[in-house]
Amino acid sequence: MSELSENAKQIIAEHLPRYPSKQAVTLPALHIVQQERRCVSNKAMEEIAELLELSPAQINDTASFYGFFRTEDNPLGQKRIWVCRSLPCMLRGGEELLAALCEKYHIAPGETTADGKLTIELAECLGACDGAPCILLEDELHLRCSLEDVERIANEPNAPTKKA
Amino acid sequence: MSQTEFKPVLLGRIGKPDSQSLASYRADGGYEALAKSLKMANTEVIDLVKNSGLRGRGGAGFPTGLKWTFLPKDVQGPIYLCINGDESEPGTFNNRVLIEEDPHQVLEGIVISSFATRATTAYFYLRYEYGRCYRALQKAVDEMYANNLLGKNILGSGYDLDIYLHRGACAYICGEETGLIESLEGKRAWPRIKPPFPAIEGAFRRPTVVNNVETMACIPHIINHGSEWFQSMGVPKDPNNPRDAGSYGPKLYCISGHVNKPGLVELPMGITARDLIDQHGGGVWKGRKAKAVIPGGLSMGFMTNAELDTPLDFNGPGRVGCLGLGTAAVVVIDDHTSMIDVLYNSCRFFEHESCGQCTPCREGTAWSTKILERIREGKGKLSDIDLLMEIANSIGTIPGTTICGLADGAAWPIKTAINKFRGEFEEYIKSGQRSQSLALAGAH
Structure with a gap:
């Protein structure tokens, strides 16, 4: 059975005409696979490689460079929350927020709760220093977050975001 | 012009209702600069930008128009414009606000700049974390295709351009222009040895210009109001420094x-x-x-x-x-904050973001972090201060030991912290105190 969904294959095919090389579709392909499967398995890398006429090692070389992509033995939980620890957030409680979250969910940064619901990551500057401390839920920034805000966000993925 | 009478230019539309839509952008005169540019020769657009004195807003401050002139004159085949939207420098969020709130202003600048540089494809490299920006941009790009502002024969001028959004994957080094190009090509974002510079051999081994988002946002205003208007703001060239570009x-x-x-x-x-x-x-x-x-x-x-x-x-x-x-x-x-904790945070950032290609940067950022960890644990030695300085003086493009400037960025916080706050470091080490933030075990 194919590891890539029909949707993923279609998105990869749609990206091909945008670039003069097939290899340039590597990041878009990795993104769509991880979005659907919460990781990029070895088999998925082989299938991406075949579609892009590369070796699986080339896909792995790129995927492993970006700490963003997860291997199959370490998939993401249903939600991924990044907590910024860079200087502007540190100055306004970012490290305290990260420590409190890790204590609350009994996991270290990078780990996923036992029920598979939540992955907490430490982030370097998320680009929302005007709203420090800030977090990222999947790809949405949430500014000026307290522990209570993050818990609420973790429980309701569609909660309205705080604007700058 | 005094600051009190200054009326925002780039942020002029921010906060207006529906500021992201094409209709509201056009109601405020949007895309008039594009229509004007397309009636000019591309070299006239370059000259206008060159004469304005606009310098790149991404960090290095290189004159934008001059960068465009580095493209070879009689090139056959494609030229690419890459937009650097990988904004990741700690403290920086201006591009996020520009894109989220007024994507058409940035996109108009991109179309004009592509026309000036004769690029027919522009890749907008956007950091993954900016999901809201991504959706605002994609919506704006779709509106542009539907209104003949992108695609074939833009506004009847005969000029064709496609803009594609390309999302990063959370790596600071992709903000370095050749790291960005490598990442765009689907590889690890290892900066390239220069020369060749991107203008000669950039994305997909073709002539390429890489420009910052805020730089692009300036372009339509320069076209609309002219280079003298642009030079009426800011600080003029230093007459005692012939190399100063103002x-x-x-x-x-x-x-x-x-x-x-x-x-x-x-x-x-x-x-x-x-x-x-x-x-x-x-x-x-x-x-x-x-x-x-x-x-x-x-x-x-x-x-x-x-x-x-x-x-x-x-x-x-x-x-x-x-x-x-x-x-x-x-x-x-x-003044309640420990510079030791601040410098540790800085070193840890650059250790995390070093791409690992050049040994001085990979090792220098890692060892400076380890030394500061030791100091924060109360086990520092006074000689650690000079050791940190020795590392800082040895890494980067300024001593000439690395390919890109990431290590210079790692070195400068160390050099300035120690040169300017040396007494605080000495007292801290002598007292043997431990950093209070070590209690936040989960965060380290």
């Missing part, structure tokens, strides 16, 4: 850290750090004093309180030992 135009300043009102403000270039903090950032929080201020993103290093009357133009921060204006992202650190 610091012209409006500039976005990010204010964060220990201030009452963190946020983004637009001012003519050259406001002092003190005025920026007091008049626009609401002053230092909790009635405290600033101990140190970063003038333009973490890589630029630190200014002391006594240096806060330095103007934030392209030359000012360098005069007080900082690396430069950088991204004009001002981070305020109050």
Whole structure:
């Protein structure tokens, strides 16, 4: 059975005409696979490689460079929350927020709760220093977050975001 | 022009209802600059931008029009424009606000710049974390295709252009222009050895220009109002320095850290750090004093309180030992904060973000972090201070030991922290104290 969904294959095919090389579709392909499967398995890398006429090692070389992509033995939980620890957030409680979250969910940064619901990551500057401390839920920034805000966000993925 | 009468240019539409839509952008005169440009020769557009004195807003401050002229003259085949939207420098968020709130202003600048450089494809490299920006841009690009502002024969001019959004994957090094190009090509974002510069051999081995988002946002205004208007703002060339290209135009300043009102403000270039903090950032929080201020993103290093009357133009921060204006992202650190903790945070950032290609950077950032960990645990030695300085003096493009400037950015906070706050480091080490933030075990 194919590891890539029909949707993923279609998105990869749609990206091909945008670039003069097939290899340039590597990041878009990795993104769509991880979005659907919460990781990029070895088999998925082989299938991406075949579609892009590369070796699986080339896909792995790129995927492993970006700490963003997860291997199959370490998939993401249903939600991924990044907590910024860079200087502007540190100055306004970012490290305290990260420590409190890790204590609350009994996991270290990078780990996923036992029920598979939540992955907490430490982030370097998320680009929302005007709203420090800030977090990222999947790809949405949430500014000026307290522990209570993050818990609420973790429980309701569609909660309205705080604007700058 | 005094600051009180300054009317925001780049942020002029921010906060208006529906500021992201094509209809509202057009109602405010949007895409008139594009129509005007398409009636000009592309070289006239380049000259106008060159004469305006616009310098790249991404950090290095290279003159934008001059960069465009480095493209080979009689090139056959495609030229690419890459937009650097990988904004990741700690303290910096101006591009996020520009894209989220007024994507068409940036996109109009991209179409004009593509026309000027004869690019027929533009790749907008956007950091993954900016999901809201991504969706705002995609919506705006779709509107442009539907209204003959992109695609074939734009506004009947015969000029064709496609813009594609390309999302990153959370790596600071992709903001380095050749790292960005490698990442765009689907590889690990290892910066390239230059020459060849991207203008000769860039994306997909073709002539390429890489420009910053805020730089693009300036372009339509230069077309509309002219180069003299742009030069009426900011700080003129230093007559005693023939190499100074001046610091012209409006500039976005990010204010964060220990201030009452963190946020983004637009001012003519050259406001002092003190005025920026007091008049626009609401002053230092909790009635405290600033101990140190970063003038333009973490890589630029630190200014002391006594240096806060330095103007934030392209030359000012360098005069007080900082690396430069950088991204004009001002981070305020109050007098209750330990510079040891601040420098540790800086070193840890650059260790995390070093791509690992050059040994001096990979090892230097890692060892400086380890030394600061030791100091924070109360086990530091006084000789560690000189050891940190030795590392800082050995890594980067300035001593000539690395391919890109990431290590210079790692070195400058170390050099300026130790040169300007050496006494604090010595006292800390002598006392054998442990950092209070070590208790936050989960965060380390």
